[in-house]
Amino acid sequence: MNILLIYPEFPDTFWSFRYALEFVRKKAALPPLGLLTVASMLPTDWPRRLVDTNVCGLSQGDLDWADCAFISAMSIQRESARLIIARCKKAGLRVVAGGPLFSDEHEQFQDVDHFVLNEAELTFPGFLKDFANNSLQRVYSSKQFADLHQTPKPQWELLDIRRYSGMSVQFSRGCPFNCDFCSVTAMLGHRVRIKTSQQIIAELDGLHALGWRDNVFFVDDNFIGNKYFLKTDLLPALIAWRKKKRGMTFYTEASINLADEESLMEMMVEAGFNKVFVGIETPDDKCLSECKKLQNKNRDLLEDVKRIQRAGLEVQAGFIVGFDHDHLSIFKRQIDFIQQSGIVTAMVGLLQAFPGTQLYERMEKEGRLCGASSGDNVDGTTNFQPAMERDVLQDGYKGILKHIYSPKHFYHRIRTYLRNSGPNRARSPLQLSDIHALVLSFWRLGILGRERFQYWRLLLSTLFRRPRLLPEAVKLAIYGYHFRKICDLHVT
DSSP states (O other), X not given: OOEEEEEOOOOSOTTTOHHHHGGGTOSBSSOOHHHHHHHTTSOTTSOEEEEETTTSOOOHHHHHHOSEEEEEOOGGGHHHHHHHHHHHHHTTOEEEEEXXXXXXXXXXXXXXXXXXXSOHHHHHHHHHHHHHTXXXXXXXXXXXXXXXXXXXXXOGGGSOGGGBSOEEEOOEEOOSOOOTTOHHHHHHXXXXXXXXXXXXXXXXXXXXXXXXXXXXXXXXXXGGGGHHHIIIIIHHHXXXXXXXXXXXXXXXXXXXXXXXXXXXXXXXXXXXXEEEEEEEEOSOHHHHHHTTOGGGTTSOHHHHHHHHHHTTOEEEEEEEEOOTTOOTTHHHHHHHHHHHHTOSSEEEEEOOXXXXXXXXXXXXXXXXXXXXXXXXXXXXXXXXXXXXXXXXXXXXXXXXXXXXXXXXXXXXXXXXXXXXXXXXXXXXXXXXXXXXHHHHHHHHTTTSSTTHHHHHHHHHHHHHHOGGGHHHXXXXXXXXXXXXXXXXXHHO
């Protein structure tokens, strides 16, 4: 069969970086890693074609070529997925769907012919076997967890990598913690499962062979879930690899207890890591107890952030308001923490209850659910009745965004972060797209932008005090342009 792998479009969101991507002439932040991996599981004699609608349109020619459409999506891609499914059915294609959206909501997609749910390493072989025997079922699912040693290398050659600002690999799945709002552990469990370092090096070799020399996102649920393996196997392998094949830098997601591991952070930086996303959520211990994020309790979170920054890792972080124990003071406390920490990329969202999570079950039991979650962390919505009056909560939330992403306070955070940043930092080589971004930022931010005073002050102070960090300062200023655009969508 001719297989058309389709990735639905993301709306404008915090993590889409759509307005920042314009500066580097890219179309999307990251490729559809799941579909690229599924492509490697297809029979070798089946022609395949990938259409990521975030970088190019789905043409009638694509639909005419295909016999079957494979669609993967997250909940935030819900509406785009519906439109694509309708087009595929109109074209007479068999539609097969998988990914988080369909694992949670497959009963709401009646036009889909077959669902391959949960982890494809377990469910996709059954689909292929039944296809060969002409005995296909509608739903393929499993409650088991896959052995990642059996996961094939993604089929990178299906991509036009020039259209992306970053690539992605996956080293592990699962997280040992028990946060009640987290859909990751609901889908992928608490036991941390890992690939071998040889698998990761092979994936990086594949990207390197295609000419990739920029950022690579380790899309792990918690990169430090197996610290011993990192220290003794993966990081030494990455360090040795980068000495031979320079250029790529890495970033990932980890829990705040990374701050306790100075030697691990040093190894990560030497291996090429320069950013880490941390779920801080809230500075309030009662709220941390409420959501069972106990790993963040009884810590000096502010000092933890600074320790990670001093190690040479930029800290990006998620914050949440809307817990039952939140009081009116939480809005100022969140603002103060974000500003003092120098966390430039601070994603602040209203708490949402995702299917399968402990939070969802509690809200359902208490009769507080109000519908499906949007899947967008920063759209100012929640799908349950909060303990705080809803209007007060939403107004307070909007107040946080207005404050932290106003030019004055945003640029103040950049300067705070640059002061905190340690001298050892992994860097990607300068590229033509970086020059284009710099020149365009002069025009859009330094001349036309409402932040032009703060922009030139940042560039000049960085140039004289820490000139090696000038590319970082420009990049973060461009991020701010995107974040303000997104805030304008949700705050006004």
